[in-house]
Amino acid sequence: MAVYVYSITSEDHPTRLEGVHGVGDPPATLRTVTAGGLCAVVSDMPDDLRARRRDVLAHQEVQERLMADGSVLPLRFGMTTDDDGAVRTVLENRAAEYRERLRALDGTTEYNLKCSWEEEALLRRILLESDEARELNTAIRAGSGTPEMSLALGELVSQEAGARQDALAQGIVEALHPYVRDESRATPGGEDFLSVSFLVPTDKEEMFLATGISLANQLGEDCELRLRGPLPPYSFV
Template structure:
């Protein structure tokens, strides 16, 4: 039977999995597949695996339990190997890489930060600081048929929005990166100009969260900074 893989840990990592079940209905029985150095927490993979709420919650519960006792390499939901022997082979072949990554993650937590700014505020700032955009804006109001000027205005505003978002995102990361071990940039969303994950030492987590709060207050009500975590360190695996 195929093997569903939840996470990889050191071989001596505590695995307090009593009371937990894995994915599937009924939930699969959890077990460990080990080499001398590494361990993978697995279960039998159901044939009809889907990203249902119950299965996502079961996957997450296993990760949170393992993370509470030390460095854990979380696998994405849905990772399946042919069988237990294949999992053992991968652990042996990639032992040095997994061991190095576990060492880097030891004592660390992941936090994801998303930052947004009110669109009207940003546009007011752009218009106020660009004479060319103000000129085109007034011209197209007076001449609504001027399609070329409308296209030029839209292009200028779009380029300026992108440039300012990138600059603000870079500045924000630089101001917060000192409180983290590493950071990993994600793709911005339609609502957020910044989507970044930080790897933070467990003992520095409260200070990092406070730094984000202070940065949010410094920037004012026009900005919304949302911090999610602690999370499984997917961004650093």
Template sequence: MAVYIYSVTEKRHPLRLDGLRGVGESPSGLRALTAGGLCAVVSDAPDDLRPECRDIGVHQEVQERLMADGTVLPLRFGLVAEGDDAVRAALEERADAYTERLRALGGCAEYHLKATQDEDSLLRLILEESSAARELNDAIRAGTADVGAPVRLGEMIAREIQARQEALAIGVVEALRPFARDVDSTQPTGEDFLSVSFLVPEDQEEVFLTTELSVAHQLGDDLDLRLHGPLPPYSFV
């Protein structure tokens, strides 16, 4: 029977799975499959698994329960194997890689940081600080600029926004990097200009969080920093 795989841990992990149920409309209980020094936490796989809120929440709950007692290699939602033997074979085949990642993630949690900036405030700041942009904007408003001026102004402002936000993103990451074991940046989406994950050791969490609050305070209300965590370290598996 096909099995759904939640995570990989060391065999010595306490594996407190009592009270937890698996994914699917008719969920089965969780169980542990071992091979060598490793263990995979699995349940029977439902026939029609979909990324619905309930099942994503169940997947996350398993990771959080396991994280509370030790290091976890959290696997992405939706990973299914043909059966128990296939899972054990994968543990044996990738034993060195899994063991190395568990060691690298030991005692750490992921914190994910996103940032947006108020566009109106940023535009005002650019027009205040860039004489070229300000003069072109004034000419457009006065009706004395040529027909191509609005396009040039838009391009000028877009370049300035990109340069400022790239520099700001670098500054934020570098302020927090000393308190992280690893950093993983991803392409921001929507209005965000920063999307970055930090792998933070337990003994650095307090100073990491304090520094993030200090950075947010220094940057002011026009910048919205949104920190999520502690999370299972998906970005560093």
């Protein structure tokens, strides 16, 4: 029977899974598969699995329970394979790699940071600081502009906005860098100009969070910093 795989840990990692259930309806029973000094937490694969809230939360609860007792390689929702034998084969073939990743994640947790800049506030900043943009905007608003000037202003504002967002993103990451072990950037979506995950050692977590609050206060209401965590270290598996 196909199996659903939740996490990989070391073979001696506590697996206190009492009261925790797997995905599916009714919830699947969790079990472990061991090989190569490693342990995978799995269950039977339910029929018609989709990312329902119930199942996503069940998947997450397994990660959180295991993380309470040490480092874990959390697999993303929906990871499946043929059977327990296939799980053992993967554990054996990639044992050295997985053990190295577990060591790298030991004593850490993940935080995700997304940042956006309110569009009107950013435009005001550009018009205040760029003489060229301000002159073009003044001429257009006075009715003496040309279609070419409107196009030039649009291109200039786009370039200036990108440059300012890139500089701010770099500054934010650099300010947090002393308190992280690793980082993983993703392509920002929507109005965000920064999406980055940080691997934060437990002994630096307090300073990391304090620095995040300080950055948010310095940037004010025009910029929104959204920090989520602690999370399973999905971005660093």
